[in-house]
Structure formats: structure tokens, C-alpha cells
Amino acid sequence: MSLTDWLDDYEDRDWRTATEGTVRYALVGLGWWATDVAMPAIADSEFGETTVLVSSSSEKAERVADENDVSRGITYDEFTEGEASEDYDAVYVCTPNAHHLEYVEAAAELDKAIICEKPMEASVERAERMVEACEREDAPLMIAYRMQTDPAIRRGRELIEAGFVGDPVSVYGHNSQPLLEMIPDTDQWRLTPDLTGYGTSVMDLGIYSINTARYLLDRDPVAVQSMLATDHDAFEGLDDERASFMLDFDGVEMVSTATQNAHNDSQLVVTGTEGQIEFRPAFHGECRLRIARDGRSVDFDREEFGAVEEMREEFDYFADRLLTDAPIDPDGEHGLVDLQVVEAIHEATETGGTVDVGR
Amino acid sequence: MSLTDWLDDYEDRDWRTATEGTVRYALVGLGWWATDVAMPAIADSEFGETTVLVSSSSEKAERVADENDVSRGITYDEFTEGEASEDYDAVYVCTPNAHHLEYVEAAAELDKAIICEKPMEASVERAERMVEACEREDAPLMIAYRMQTDPAIRRGRELIEAGFVGDPVSVYGHNSQPLLEMIPDTDQWRLTPDLTGYGTSVMDLGIYSINTARYLLDRDPVAVQSMLATDHDAFEGLDDERASFMLDFDGVEMVSTATQNAHNDSQLVVTGTEGQIEFRPAFHGECRLRIARDGRSVDFDREEFGAVEEMREEFDYFADRLLTDAPIDPDGEHGLVDLQVVEAIHEATETGGTVDVGR
Numbered sequence: 001m002s003l004t005d006w007l008d009d010y011e012d013r014d015w016r017t018a019t020e021g022t023v024r025y026a027l028v029g030l031g032w033w034a035t036d037v038a039m040p041a042i043a044d045s046e047f048g049e050t051t052v053l054v055s056s057s058s059e060k061a062e063r064v065a066d067e068n069d070v071s072r073g074i075t076y077d078e079f080t081e082g083e084a085s086e087d088y089d090a091v092y093v094c095t096p097n098a099h100h101l102e103y104v105e106a107a108a109e110l111d112k113a114i115i116c117e118k119p120m121e122a123s124v125e126r127a128e129r130m131v132e133a134c135e136r137e138d139a140p141l142m143i144a145y146r147m148q149t150d151p152a153i154r155r156g157r158e159l160i161e162a163g164f165v166g167d168p169v170s171v172y173g174h175n176s177q178p179l180l181e182m183i184p185d186t187d188q189w190r191l192t193p194d195l196t197g198y199g200t201s202v203m204d205l206g207i208y209s210i211n212t213a214r215y216l217l218d219r220d221p222v223a224v225q226s227m228l229a230t231d232h233d234a235f236e237g238l239d240d241e242r243a244s245f246m247l248d249f250d251g252v253e254m255v256s257t258a259t260q261n262a263h264n265d266s267q268l269v270v271t272g273t274e275g276q277i278e279f280r281p282a283f284h285g286e287c288r289l290r291i292a293r294d295g296r297s298v299d300f301d302r303e304e305f306g307a308v309e310e311m312r313e314e315f316d317y318f319a320d321r322l323l324t325d326a327p328i329d330p331d332g333e334h335g336l337v338d339l340q341v342v343e344a345i346h347e348a349t350e351t352g353g354t355v356d357v358g359r
Numbered sequence: 360m361s362l363t364d365w366l367d368d369y370e371d372r373d374w375r376t377a378t379e380g381t382v383r384y385a386l387v388g389l390g391w392w393a394t395d396v397a398m399p400a401i402a403d404s405e406f407g408e409t410t411v412l413v414s415s416s417s418e419k420a421e422r423v424a425d426e427n428d429v430s431r432g433i434t435y436d437e438f439t440e441g442e443a444s445e446d447y448d449a450v451y452v453c454t455p456n457a458h459h460l461e462y463v464e465a466a467a468e469l470d471k472a473i474i475c476e477k478p479m480e481a482s483v484e485r486a487e488r489m490v491e492a493c494e495r496e497d498a499p500l501m502i503a504y505r506m507q508t509d510p511a512i513r514r515g516r517e518l519i520e521a522g523f524v525g526d527p528v529s530v531y532g533h534n535s536q537p538l539l540e541m542i543p544d545t546d547q548w549r550l551t552p553d554l555t556g557y558g559t560s561v562m563d564l565g566i567y568s569i570n571t572a573r574y575l576l577d578r579d580p581v582a583v584q585s586m587l588a589t590d591h592d593a594f595e596g597l598d599d600e601r602a603s604f605m606l607d608f609d610g611v612e613m614v615s616t617a618t619q620n621a622h623n624d625s626q627l628v629v630t631g632t633e634g635q636i637e638f639r640p641a642f643h644g645e646c647r648l649r650i651a652r653d654g655r656s657v658d659f660d661r662e663e664f665g666a667v668e669e670m671r672e673e674f675d676y677f678a679d680r681l682l683t684d685a686p687i688d689p690d691g692e693h694g695l696v697d698l699q700v701v702e703a704i705h706e707a708t709e710t711g712g713t714v715d716v717g718r
Contacts, residue, residue: 169601170616172531176630225584227605227612242528244612246586246603253586253603255614257529263635263651271535276622292622353712 010300011151013316018047021323023113025315026052026088028079028103029095030064038092039068041311047319052088054079054103080106089113090322092144092315096189097197098122104130108139115142115318119207119342120335122197127339131332140321142328143335146314147212152289152300156270156277157216159291165272168217171247171254172269173209175283179260186234190260198339198346199228199240206243206258206345208283211330211338212268213247213254216277220337221247221254223356226348232261245345248354285310369659370510372675377406380682382472384674385411385447387438387462388454389423397451398427400670406678411447413438413462439465448472449681451503451674455548456556457481460489467498474501474677478566478701479694481556486698490691499680501687502694505673506571511648511659515629515636516575518650524631527576530606530613531628532568534642538619545593549619557698557705558587558599565602565617565704567642570689570697571627572606572613575636579696580606580613582715585707591620604704607713644669 001009025042027034030053042048052072055061061073072084080102091107093100093116100121107114114134120143121127134141147153160168179190179200189195190204197203202210214220226245235241241261247254268282275293285307289300321328340358348355360368384401386393389412401407411431414420420432431443439461450466452459452475459480466473473493479502480486493500506512519527538549538559548554549563556562561569573579585604594600600620606613627641634652644666648659680687699717707714 165622169535169618169621170533170603172533172614172616174529174531174628174630176528178632225586225605227584227607229610229612231610242612244529244605244614246584246605246614248586251588251590253588253601253616255531255603255605255616257531257612257614257630259528259630262528262630262632263524264654265630265635265651269533271533271616271618271621271624273537273621276624292624295623 010155010302013313014154015149015317016320017326018320018323021047021319022049023047023090023319023322024049024051024088026054026079026084026091028054028076028091028093030055030060031094034094035064035068037307037311038094041308042315044308044312045315045319047323048315052084076103079103082110085110085112090115090318093117096195097203098195101126101130104141105133108134108137111137111139113140113322115144117144118211118335119197119203119339120332121339122195124336124339124343127336131336134332140328141332142318142321143330143332144314145211145215145330146310147208147283147287148215148330149313149317150287150310151313152279152287152302153212153215156279156289160216160270160277161218164275164291164293165270165277166274168252168270168272170271171213171217171252172267173213173254173256173282174258174265174267175205175208176257176259176262176266177205177264178262180234191234191238193237196238198342199238200235201240201243201258201260202245202342202345205260206245206256207338207342208266209256209258209268210247210341212282214337216270217249217252219249219252221341221357222250223248223354224341224344224348225354226345228346228349235261239346239349243345245348247341369514369661372672373513374508374676375679376685377679377682380406380678381408382406382449382678382681383408383410383447385413385438385443385450387413387435387450387452389414389419390453393453394423394427396666396670397453399667401674403667403671404674404678406682407674411443435462438462441469444469444471449474449677452476455554456562457554460485463489463500464492467493467496470496470498472499472681474503476503477570477694478556478562478698479691480698481554483695483698483702486695490695493691499687500691501677501680502689502691503673504570504574504689505669506567506642506646507574507689508672508676509646509669510672511638511646511661512571512574515638515648519575519629519636520577523634523650523652524629524636525633527611527629527631529630530572530576530611531626532572532613532615532641533617533624533626534564534567535616535618535621535625536564536623537621539593550593550597552596555597557701558597559594560599560602560617560619561604561701561704564619565604565615566697566701567625568615568617568627569606569700571641573696575629576608576611578608580700580716581609582607582713583700583703583707584713585704587705587708594620598705598708602704604707606700
């Protein structure tokens with residue numbers, strides 16, 4: 001393929017099979033991510049439309065619905081009871097981790113398709129129950145790994161598959177943010193053990209490095225080691241204010257750092273025998289691809305591709321799958337592996353040794 | 360300090376105490392590094408002069424001496440016996456790792472000062488013997504960590520000390536090169552277990568990340584974990600064709616990768632609560648500083664600062680210490696810690712667990 005074609009096709013939707021149709025969404029959980037990113041992304045999407053908003057109170061649900069020209073705003077309880085279920089085809093679950101299961105189960109029982117935020121739940125056990133519930137009800141389930149439909153990541157993956165880096169040798173993934181500056185409140189769900197699950201930095205940030213590496217390498221880690229640490233009072237009850245961990249991908253090793261309490265940065269690098277593929281920034285709607293080989297490197301920049309565009313691609317991919325009855329790639333089984341990895345990472349610091357994934 | 364002053368003083372020799380004098384060097388080991396980098400660096404230095412070359416045969420030593428206008432070329436045996444010892448004041452040892460001890464011991468007994476390449480020897484036990492020999496003879500010993508006199512690294516260290524990154528949180532170090540492309544011969548000392556020591560990728564490449572992180576953070580690792588692996592035939596008998604490892608700096612964790620069999624790249628990043636200090640490339644005479652804080656970043660570029668200039672700074676630092684009888688910073692005890700770390704890294708893969716440094 002010529003470089004011209006490659007650049008022209010950079011954002012091509014190589015996954016696309018649908019030509020028409022609309023998926024109507026109920027959004028469950030109305031944090032800033034849902035209102036500021038997911039809703040604009042669905043509005044901007046080809047195959048999607050937000051028709052129902054679900055929150056803790058009628059007041060909030062109706063107010064946000066009103067502000068965003070959405071026809072219905074209902075409570076979690078009403079949602080679970082099937083209220084307004086004729087008004088949507090699919091459910092986007094973006095509550096705190098520990099509440100995903102109940103709304104996915106409710107949606108599955110209502111015969112709806114589901115796209116659930118990552119990590120899919122707060123524990124392996126609850127994630128397994130989610131997979132079982134969707135299988136039982138034959139409900140389509142996608143875990144919202146939006147990096148997998150980011151064009152930069154897809155082009156990087158194609159290059160790796162085509163041998164651009166030779167044999168992959170090592171991977172580095174980093175994801176850090178100053179959570180307490182972004183949300184200056186220690187009483188938030190990402191810092192609440194019962195709501196987040198195994199911790200916060202690996203669950204919320206490290207998972208980007210882990211899952212994107214799995215996607216780029218097209219293989220899964222078999223064992224992990226870790227050094228987790230917490231000093232700051234705001235992280236009480238959580239063992240990973242800072243997280244350093246290594247993943248054994250059975251022939252490729254990955255080292256990774258993640259923290260909710262540091263300068264904002266993200267980077268993902270795959271180094272191979274012949275070259276290198278890098279993303280920096282790597283995540284959060286700022287994914288930029290750099291490729292290097294034989295002492296030469298090329299940077300690919302895109303205008304106007306941010307978090308909303310990244311989410312738009314993800315929603316259109318999901319809708320495409322539903323409209324054509326095609327298989328969904330980051331499904332429940334796929335998301336479950338990440339929770340097994342995260343669980344193993346937390347266990348590895350407790351034991352000080354190597355922990356196999358999904359024992 | 361104003362940005363103007365900072366830039367103008369970027370390459371200032373803040374360590375400088377000497378105003379005059381000359382240190383005459385005997386170079387022990389005449390590989391490409393000695394002839395193509397060390398000799399030009401000494402020639403370019405303010406306080407140094409190469410007067411004796413030492414190699415395996417008279418023929419080679421004399422030929423290289425002749426080609427480089429150096430007055431004497433002698434054999435290792437002649438050197439050990441004290442031949443031409445009136446013609447030099449200090450010895451630069453850059454043989455394969457496992458031969459450092461014998462030439463450092465000989466030099467110490469001849470009452471010479473010594474600058475010895477890193478890693479200082481092939482094992483902790485031999486490194487300890489080197490420290491003891493130099494103490495016994497009261498011989499000044501510097502381990503040749505040239506990153507510690509690279510202006511970019513020194514400026515970065517000052518920024519960290521001044522709080523630019525806030526509290527350091529995590530460190531990433533990477534150092535990879537395609538050794539078999541650089542030296543297309545499987546019969547080379549870096550691939551010969553008896554000559555290199557604990558392995559090759561951590562000893563020869565990872566040590567840059569480890570030592571420079573120690574210098575930047577001004578603290579030492581207390582425990583390590585690792586995943587080392589070898590597949591390629593050329594690395595037979597060595598356990599670390601690929602190396603991934605984590606260092607616990609007791610409050611800061613570092614993740615690191617090193618390999619002799621991959622695309623050429625180096626990077627060192629210190630991420631803190633408030634900002635980031637980064638070097639990329641990080642090593643091998645190409646060290647470039649980037650600093651970031653609050654969403655803003657600055658890159659510092661230098662013209663004409665390569666491996667020769669890096670070595671020049673190191674030789675002048677060493678000479679400065681000798682001429683003014685000042686303490687030498689990366690001394691034998693300092694170098695010994697790196698060997699303890701490298702030994703622990705190799706042991707950690709055998710045990711699959713955490714290994715304390717210098718138990």
C-alpha cells in the first residue's frame with residue numbers, strides 16, 4: 001500500500017458492515033463522562049441515538065434529559081423494572097464498577113444489547129456472573145475498550161501484524177493522572193474500595209495499557225509480578241496509589257506503571273527486533289502513532305480526533321455489530337481476562353512473587 | 360535562575376576545581392570504544408593525555424600507538440609487570456568485564472589512579488576484591504559512569520532536587536540495541552558468559568537505566584523483581600537476551616527493559632506528582648532532556664554533544680578530582696551496588712520472587 005493510500009485511509013472503518021439502521025441507547029449512570037463525552041459521541045455517530053437517561057433520582061435524570069433533548073429520564077429502579085424499555089435497543093452502562101453487574105443483568109433480562117464500561121466489574125467473580133447472565137439471556141455484550149476502535153491503535157496493530165517491528169520483544173505502558181486535582185474530592189467512587197474493586201490505579205488506568213497491549217500483540221498475559229504502594233491518606237483502603245507491574249506474554253514481556261496521583265502522561269511502546277510502534281499520548285482521546293525503523297521515524301498526527309471521536313467510533317462499531325448481527329470483539333470473555341490480570345497483579349504484591357493469570 | 364542563565368550555563372562544569380595540570384593515561388584494552396571514542400575524548404580534554412596503550416600483543420599495541428601518535432604500546436603482561444609505568448599517572452580499564460580486576464589490581468599496586476569501565480567486574484565477589492585492592496593500596500578508583508557527568512543528566516538531577524517534578528513517583532528506563540547487527544559475530548565477549556558475567560543485556564545496557572536512576576533520585580534500590588528470557592542461539596549460556604525488571608527504591612518504583620537483540624532505542628523518564636523529567640535518547644552520547652509540568656513541556660537540544668564529548672567530560676572530571684585531590688563520586692563502593700542489583704535481578708528470575716539487594 002502506498003503511503004498516500006495509507007494516510008488517506010487512516011481513519012477508515014475497516015470493521016464496517018452496516019449500511020443503515022439506528023440503535024437507540026439508554027445511558028445508565030450520568031457522570032461527566034456520560035454527559036460530556038458519551039452523549040456528544042452518540043449524537044455525532046452514524047448509527048446511534050440517545051433516547052433514555054438513567055440516574056439515581058427522577059429529578060437528575062429528567063433534568064439532564066431535558067438539557068440534552070433526550071425524551072426520557074428515569075431512575076435506576078425504574079430502569080430495572082423495565083420502565084421505558086420500548087424506547088431503547090441497547091444500554092450503555094457507565095456507573096461505578098461495582099454497579100455494572102446489576103444493570104447489565106437487568107438489561108439482559110429485558111432483551112437489550114449491552115455496552116459496558118471497563119473494567120467490566122469490581123471482581124473476577126462478578127465479571128463471571130455478568131458473562132453468564134448475558135449468555136443465559138443471549139444478550140449481546142461488548143466491553144467498552146474504545147482503544148480497540150481508535151484508528152491509530154488499529155493502524156499500529158496492522159503494522160505489527162505485517163511485521164513492521166519484526167518480532168515484538170518488549171512493551172512499555174504508562175498511564176498517570178492527578179485524580180485529586182481533576183476531581184478535588186476524596187469522597188469519590190474511584191477512591192472508594194467497595195465501588196472500584198481491586199484498587200484504583202490498575203483498575204482505572206493500568207487497564208488501558210494492559211488491554212491495548214493485548215490487542216496490539218494479539219495475545220494474552222500468562223503471569224504477572226507487581227510492586228503496588230500507597231502513601232497518601234486519600235487512598236486509604238486501596239493498595240495501589242502507585243502501581244508498577246510486569247506481564248509475561250509468553251515470549252514478550254511488558255513493564256508498566258499507573259498512578260492516580262501524578263503528573264498527567266500516557267505512553268505505550270512496542271519494541272521489536274526490527275522496529276518500534278509507539279503511542280504518545282496513548283489514551284484518553286489523544287492517541288498519536290509514531291513508528292520507527294532503521295534509525296528513521298514517522299509521526300502521524302490527526303486534527304480533531306479527541307475523546308468524543310474515539311467514543312463515536314466505539315458506539316458506531318457496537319451499533320454496526322448489532323445491526324448486522326456480527327460478532328462483537330471485545331466481549332465479556334475478553335473483558336474477564338483483564339480482571340483476572342488485575343486480580344493477579346494485586347495478589348502478586350501480597351505474595352511478593354509471580355502469579356499466574358486466571359488460575 | 361533565569362531561563363537565559365540556565366541555557367547559557369547548561370554545559371557548565373559545576374564540578375570543576377582544578378585550574379591546571381595534566382593526567383597522563385594508559386589505556387588498557389584497545390577495542391573500538393577505546394580507539395574511536397576514549398582516545399579522541401582524552402585528546403579533546405582539558406586535563407588529559409594518552410601516553411601508553413596496552414593490548415594483547417606488542418604488534419597490535421605498537422601499531423595502534425603509532426596510528427594515534429601515542430608514545431608507547433605494550434602488552435598486558437608488560438603492563439602488569441610495571442613496564443612504562445613512569446610514563447602514565449592513571450589507567451583507563453576498558454577490557455571485557457571479567458578482566459577488569461586483574462588490571463585494576465596491577466594499576467593499584469603500581470600506585471596509579473584508575474578509571475574502570477562499568478560494570479566494574481563480572482561478579483559481586485570480584486567487584487568487592489577490586490574495592491579492597493584499591494583501598495589497600497590507597498589508589499583512587501572511579502567507575503566510568505559517564506552519564507553522571509553528562510550535562511543533560513546533571514541539569515535533570517538539579518531540577519528533580521529542586522522539586523520540579525514534585526515527589527518522584529515512578530521511573531521507566533529502556534535501553535535496547537541490535538548487537539548482532541552492530542557486531543555481526545556470535546563469538547564476541549558480550550555474548551561470552553565467562554567474560555561478561557551475570558548475563559549481557561542487564562550488565563551492558565540495563566546498567567545505564569539502573570545507575571542513572573540512582574543518580575537522578577539520589578537513592579538506591581532495596582529490592583528487585585525480574586522476567587529474563589533467552590530464545591536466540593547466539594545468546595546460549597546467557598539468561599537475558601531480553602530483560603524486564605522492577606526496582607523498589609523504597610518509595611519510588613522503577614520499571615525497566617533492556618535487550619541486546621532489538622531495535623535501537625533508549626529512554627529514561629522520572630514521573631512525579633507535579634511534573635516529569637525525561638531523556639530520550641537517554642544514553643550513548645545522545646542524551647536529550649525534556650521537562651514537562653502542568654501540560655507544558657520544553658525540549659533542550661544541544662549541537663555537537665556526542666559520545667566523544669560525553670567521555671571528554673568524564674575524563675576531565677576524573678582528572679579534576681586527581682589534580683585537586685578531591686573525592687571521586689562514582690567510586691568502587693558506588694559501582695558495587697549496581698553489581699548487587701544486577702545479581703539480584705538474575706536471581707529474581709530463578710526464584711520467581713522478590714530479591715533484596717545486597718543481602
